[in-house]
Amino acid sequence: MSECEHRSPSSWDPCADARLHIVTGKGGTGKTTAAAALATALASGGGRTLLVEVEGRQGVTALLERSPLPHEERPMLSAPGGGTVSVLAADPESALMEYLELFYGMRRAGQALTRLGAVDFATTVAPGVRDVLLTGKATEAVRRREGHRGRMSSTPPGSPFAYDAVVMDAPPTGRIGRFLDVNSEVAGLARVGPVHDHAERAAEVIRSERTRVHVVTLLEEMPAQETADGLDEIAGLGLHPGAVLINMVRPQLLGSADVEAAHAGTLDRASLVAGLAAAGLPEPGDLAAGLQGELHTHAVRTELEERIRGELASLGRPVLELPRLARCSGEQAVQRLAGALTEQGVRR
Amino acid sequence: MTPETLDVDGLLDDPARRVVVCCGSGGVGKTTTAAALGLRAAERGRRTVVITVDPARRLAQSMGLESLDNTPRRVPLPEGTPGELHAMMLDMKRTFDQVVEEHADPERARQILDNSFYETLSTSFSGTQEYMAMERLGQLRESDEWDLVVVDTPPSRSALDFLDAPERLGRFLNGRLMRFLTAPAGSGPLRLLGAGVGMVTSVIGKLVGTQFLNDLRSFTAAFETVFGGFQERAERTYRLLQDPGTAFLVVAAPEPDAMREAAFFVERLDSDRMPLAGLVLNRTHPLPEGPAARLGPEEAEQAAETLSCDGGHPVAEAALRLHAERARTRERELLLRDRLLTAHPGVRVTEVAALAGDVHDLTGLRWVGARLAGGGPATEGAADAE
Structure with a gap:
């Protein structure tokens, strides 16, 4: 890729220490794909990572072209060099049940609450509670140490972490501030008690230096604008912005002089016709007219993309690019994108 | 596979058509589609209002307005335009307040509006935005001031939320939990629960705090009187959506996720007997002719x-x-389209080619409108050359 010279090899470094990577971005930018690629890149070389999705869409299994998951962690992808990516489709209802059981041993109460509609209540009507339950799942996995599950009090601080890194496929930029600002959300609901404590613990992880919020974008105006706004909002909340991931980057096929010529309409039609004839293609004249239209479109688009790329670079965050993959999908695509991230210096 | 073409002009011109709902997942160009349809309808002689939920000022500015609010504002169109275009942006809290004020006597309305639980409900209940979008649609439709109401639906977590939100809110407000929290202890259905009432209340109290429970109790008591009105309205709006005067357009970009959502939507509209007009396939990459x-x-x-x-x-x-x-991109787009059409035969389609940049002005919206109606230049390059 010709943009390589823009990047310094150390650009990812501030993010390398992070244990929680939160991936947001405008709707439709491919957050799930980018998050899966990041989790795979971070697992490569014998690492263990967890990819958590919180939107209840089973986006990861759809991406990997597999059937939906139960709401528990399971290894789903292997990374180059022996790493493993586990996936969790977090669900507020099962998180609440698990939580009640864990802290109160109250499975029966949980069932009674379900029948009453209280679970519905806690997970849909009181969105603060819902968000705390979901961020709580991710932050619990960040803190978890080997051989122990859940109860923080019984975790020996010396044993290694269960996961080297946790990647969260988070809500879109429009809702990310509210989602991550668990503390103030819950402040209005629970001022004391276990939900409050739970929120405190989650917030501590989310506010930590070792949590980074990455924003996925496209080389288009609206997603780029939301990226700038999103990074501002994240910094404003006292959280730590991470990288800008530009998704679906198209290959550069034309040199900049040709792009200009194509845009200005001064590209030499005769030489294009001659080239097509030399390649043995029929109707080179009419074909050239069609291709010239495509070149023009491409040139207009390329110039716009260059402008947006410059705007994104000026945000002062590490910029990573993920190529548009026309010929592969599913797990193969995730692996290819993870490889692209590793090449750009993504590591843990 | 050649899909049947969606006749957008026929849709907009039909005097019996009073509502067009644009739905689809986030980031597919719903808002722009809704605005372009509204403009086209106005230029074809209809008095049109567009309800958007997108707070981006860009859209307002592209229509020559500084900003949008909960009241429809007239969009300045060139002289001689036969119809009118008005636009508004949904303010869900304001809309919710109005419904409460309309259904409760002033004193009770005050009690509700001042309750801190109401604050949560009207600003952040997941689904309030969807519910209020439908409520606002119902209001505008009933006012009979407009020939055509075009609605841009919220970018929900699930694209289906706006169909479910009224029911979910109703189920919650009228549900066992609310009755339980407000009923005298030991009465009604609670005896059947087996679990101690006190214990359950105490768990909820522990989880969310007792102050919140108290707010919730007083809210429920005050809200009970207006609830019937709420439910009735929600049902009326639901029936309005099923009316043959309504048309749903499912908007999708030719990407796997968006197309999957679009397919869900088509199925859901069908099972809810909502009239699907067709699929808008946005941001495609057609090949030049020849x-x-x-x-x-x-x-x-x-x-x-x-x-x-x-x-x-x-x-x-x-x-x-x-x-x-x-x-290759085109092949993939057609594959995605045909996959949907194979699963849902007979869905009518219209295609809008990708633009290099965003739509910034009425000219851009007009171009999108022309493409929606199947006319105008096929590719953006040709549009630039105009």
């Missing part, structure tokens, strides 16, 4: 390879590689 349309990706790639070996034709080589890429 021999370029017949030059497949492999063939183009091969020709580029030939030129690459000989050298000397770098621009033709790049043009062929570019075409190969575009033709």
Whole structure:
């Protein structure tokens, strides 16, 4: 890729220490794909990572072209060099049940609450509670140490972490501030008690230096604008912005002089016709007219993309690019994108 | 596979058509589609209002308005335009307040509006935005001030939320939990629960705090009187959506996720007996007409390879590689489209080619509208050349 010279090899470094990577971005930018690629890149070389999705869409299994998951962690992808990516489709209802059981041993109460509609209540009507339950799942996995599950009090601080890194496929930029600002959300609901404590613990992880919020974008105006706004909002909340991931980057096929010529309409039609004839293609004249239209479109688009790329670079965050993959999908695509991230210096 | 074409102008011109709902997942261009349809309808003589939920000022500005709020504002259109275009942006809290004020006596309305639980409910209940969008649609439709109401639905977590939100809110407000929290202890259905009432209340109290429970109790008591009105309205709006005067357009971009959501939507509309007009396939990459349309990706790639070996034709080589890429993109788009059409035969389709940039003004919206109606230049390059 010709943009390589823009990047310094150390650009990812501030993010390398992070244990929680939160991936947001405008709707439709491919957050799930980018998050899966990041989790795979971070697992490569014998690492263990967890990819958590919180939107209840089973986006990861759809991406990997597999059937939906139960709401528990399971290894789903292997990374180059022996790493493993586990996936969790977090669900507020099962998180609440698990939580009640864990802290109160109250499975029966949980069932009674379900029948009453209280679970519905806690997970849909009181969105603060819902968000705390979901961020709580991710932050619990960040803190978890080997051989122990859940109860923080019984975790020996010396044993290694269960996961080297946790990647969260988070809500879109429009809702990310509210989602991550668990503390103030819950402040209005629970001022004391276990939900409050739970929120405190989650917030501590989310506010930590070792949590980074990455924003996925496209080389288009609206997603780029939301990226700038999103990074501002994240910094404003006292959280730590991470990288800008530009998704679906198209290959550069034309040199900049040709792009200009194509845009200005001064590209030499005769030489294009001659080239097509030399390649043995029929109707080179009419074909050239069609291709010239495509070149023009491409040139207009390329110039716009260059402008947006410059705007994104000026945000002062590490910029990573993920190529548009026309010929592969599913797990193969995730692996290819993870490889692209590793090449750009993504590591843990 | 050649899909049946969606006749957008026929849809907009039909005097019996009073509501058009644009739905689809986030980031597919719903808002722009809704605005473009509204403009086209106005230019074809209808008095139109567009309800958007997108707070981006860009759209307001593209229509020549500084900003949008909960009241429809008239969009300045060129003189001689036969119809009118008005636009508004949903303010869900304001809309919710109005409904409460309309259904409760002033004192009770005050009690509700001042309650801190109401604050949570009206600003952040998941689904309030969807519910209020439908409420606002109902209001505008009932006012009979408009020939046509075009609605842009919220970018929900699930694209289906706006159909479910009224029911979910109703189920919650009228549900066992609320009755339980407000009923005298030991009465009604609670005896059947087996679990101690006190214990359950205490768990809820522990989880969310007792202050919140108290707010919730007083809210429920005050809200009970207006609830019937709420439910009745929600049902009326639901029936309005099923009315033959309503048309749903499912908007999608030709990407797997968006197309999957679109398919869910088509199924859901069908099972809820909501009238689907068709699919808007946005941001596609059609090939230019003529021999370029017949030059497949492999063939183009091969020709580029030939030129690459000989050298000397770098621009033709790049043009062929570019075409190969575009033709491949096109193949993938058609595959995604046909997959949906195979599963849902008979869905009518209209396609809007990708624009290089965003729509910034009425000219851009007009261009999108022309493409929606199947006319105008096929590609953005041609539009730029105009």
